[in-house]
Amino acid sequence: MTTEPSPYHRRVAEQKRAAIIEAATRLFLDAGYAGTSLAKVAEAAGVSKATLFKQFPTKAALFDAIVTESWTVEDDGDDFRPPTGDLRAGLTAIGRRYVTLLTRPGMAALFRIVIAELPRFPELGKAHFERGKMPYFDSVRRYLDTENALGTAKLDDTELAATQFLGMIANYVFWPRMLLIDWSPDDASIAHVVDEAVLMMEARYGTANTTN
Incomplete structure (x- = not known):
């Protein structure tokens, strides 16, 4: 039987994900894409390599996540609907x-x-x-x-x-x-x-x- 993670564990996972993305963006800008390893990202984000690999198994997957989140407005996510008819x-x-x-x-x-x-x-x-x-x-x-x-x-x-x-x-x-x-x-x-x-x-x- 699969047990759903508790709200606390979901919140911790979201916080770690945000820290990883923030650290990766900073490292990509400072050292370039080629000069940034997942190990360096884990260290800068303050998470274990196992935690990082669980969420982002490759550097490409991490970059994709950065792009996706950058183009999403936090307040409305994918639910934004401009008024129609005007x-x-x-x-x-x-x-x-x-x-x-x-x-x-x-x-x-x-x-x-x-x-x-x-x-x-x-x-x-x-x-x-x-x-x-x-x-x-x-x-x-x-x-x-x-x-x-x-x-x-x-x-x-x-x-x-x-x-x-x-x-x-x-x-x-x-x-x-x-x-x-x-x-x-x-x-x-x-x-x-x-x-x-x-x-x-x-x-x-x-x-x-x-x-x-």
């Missing part, structure tokens, strides 16, 4: 959530790891693309598909529209951070960028003001 409200919710993702601690570091190691470990880029960026992008595209079906937006290419919307936000909020280590626009400036991106999308694709 293009402005839905895109505003998506835009604000995207800002939360892009500005969370470690996101820029994760991109730097992938970019630095890409020539030697192209699988890191693939993991980041398939496990992080694309699932999020697809969620935005699906939202636009819904608005298109409801008639609140008229889009011939929802993939392009999703690229345009996310790009307007990331180009200000995130990408300068990759070159300017102290890039940190204030909340008001970021909110303004999101609002303007929403208005651009509404003007281009919205049907609320369309006359027959």
Whole structure:
């Protein structure tokens, strides 16, 4: 008979997992992917190698977990549902959530790891693309598909529209951070960028003001 772990043991396991991921991210950034071993991660996280191997049997599995968690907003996990039937409200919710993702601690570091190691470990880029960026992008595209079906937006290419919307936000909020280590626009400036991106999308694709 299988015994379910107690709440205490689940909490301890979650704490150890978080410590492992935090230590691994720091080591990957400092020493590179190749220069970081699972043994070093275990030591830095303060856990035994057996504990680490139980949760992450390979370095690739550990990196995949880092990517997946980096693209998940803790407050809503996978349950985020932007309001439908109102293009402005839905895109505003998506835009604000995207800002939360892009500005969370470690996101820029994760991109730097992938970019630095890409020539030697192209699988890191693939993991980041398939496990992080694309699932999020697809969620935005699906939202636009819904608005298109409801008639609140008229889009011939929802993939392009999703690229345009996310790009307007990331180009200000995130990408300068990759070159300017102290890039940190204030909340008001970021909110303004999101609002303007929403208005651009509404003007281009919205049907609320369309006359027959």
